[in-house]
Amino acid sequence: MKIRNILPGLLMALFLINVTHAQEVKMKSIFNGKSLKGWTVEPEDNIWWTVENGMISVENDPTKTGSTLWTKKEYGDFVVQMDFLMGKGTVDSGIFLRSDKDQIQIGISGSLQRDMTGSPYIPGKSYPVEAEGVKELLKTDAWNTMKVKVVDQTYTVWLNGEEVMTYTSENMPEKGPIGLQLHPNNEMSIAFKNIQVGKL
Template sequence: MKSIATLACALPLAASAELRSLSLFDGEDLAAWIGDGYVVEDGTLVCTPEGRNLVTRSIFANYAFDFEFKLPPGGNNGIGILYPGEGDAAYTGIEVQILDNGAEQYADLLPAQYHGSLYKLAAAKEAPLKPTGEWNQERIVVNGSQVQVTLNGELINQADLDELNRRFPDHAGARHRAGHLALCGHGDPVAFRNLRIAEMPPAANDAGAAAAGFVRIFDGESLDGWRAAPGDEGHWVPLNGILKYDGRSESKDKDLWSEKEYGDFTLAFDWRWSAPGPVMKRPVIGVDGRETGKQVEVQELDSGIYLRGSSKSQVNLWNWPCGSGEVYGYRTDPDQPAEVVAGVTPRAKADKPVGEWNRMLITMKGDRLSVSLNGLEVIREATLPGVARKGRIALQHHGTPIDFANLWIKEL
């Protein structure tokens, strides 16, 4: 059977123009941001002399970020993209320069230090900046390895992160494919307004998936085919082909259940963590499925997929040391034989870094389960004794903000 995990194609950057965007700054408060040194003045966001990094609470992967900015004479700021949330955003992430190119003190900068450049990585062409004191419009698009910068309607920079990573292997930011956004202040009173982001799902070949016998179970626009309990309203939200959960449902049953029941099937989908989690210690698990007694610190991020209507037959999506794909309900059941416990333990941790999109395939046939994550088979025909013959699928979570996209199923 041909796997839709391989049926990916590039999503045109221009498609971002059609997407619905969300505000990151409402002109009144900084609820979407973390940091100091910026103030709200007359509906705009202004860097103070103490301003350094102001960082989004959320993590973003594929997106178009639109904003307006106004430079004072000699003004210097930047937009951190793919920023992990710590360190210098120009190096642990990538900084897109915001700079008054006409100022005398910048006459001798290197080409990749002028406005619109990916700082010290990729030079922008001469930027059509408006005079200082006037508002400029800018769009930064990040789509997989592709980055574009458009200023006042003119494309001024286009770069491939894979190529930059080859040229600058020591630059951490060029290796990332997701991260926070940041305003990188240098103490100059640069002003911002109308900060909006339009997120995009990871690319997928719909025609190829359909040809392989898969059908969509999420249409990208609505919750048709799913049951959302009272109190879930506004917490499971379709947006631009992404099913976003904010982690704050007030429902007794916070999980999202399919209306249809399934027996034997292959479920394929993309998922990613859309915000960081608290750091906690979690156990190291051996290949036999037993805990070794060692613990390591990880971000506590926890979700999963209920199979055939049962929480016990849950394929975990989490940031534990063993990686996603584990069936916790069976692994921790003391009545299960050793071969069952070992079978439901991932062979390897195949998760991508927090914030990046993962692609997973789950196959249930009889009482046998196989799981592939990012092209690696992590569970191979594990036995789930007593599993129901048929039941609904649920998108489960433990209060963790998570995104799903490209949900397809093939009944076997």
């Protein structure tokens, strides 16, 4: 009798474990820690992006030219996760999602002149929503972890393990590369490491 009472609960627990396991995303590193293999720099003549000690670092040149580091691969629905460390100057960077029309901000917004980390920036719409709780979560002098999940045209952002924003975009391409931004007309540096992507 006791065994019969326990069995349904045990089966349900095993079912939930299997469902949870099936929903886990298999993450794969897209940065080998040694070079920019698998990435492409825009503009092509790279004087901004360097690799050292297992991290990608970027800094503005004297002319304050901007640059984007793009993955050579394109992605549909995906999860991207990376660690970032803010450097000197006024950090204004971000993660491009499938194109340069959808960006997750990292650092100070040039237009708003305040930190908008975790918020989406869309040309023509500025920041349609603002990430919540970032002031308490963001570490300006230590490594942070950002995760972005993109499904169809909706993306969700986590900062240091806490969900801070969800937004549904418009006219977002079904597939495209992932980019890291160095904003022009600025003096700044930022570093990235442990860059991983999981396809959904």
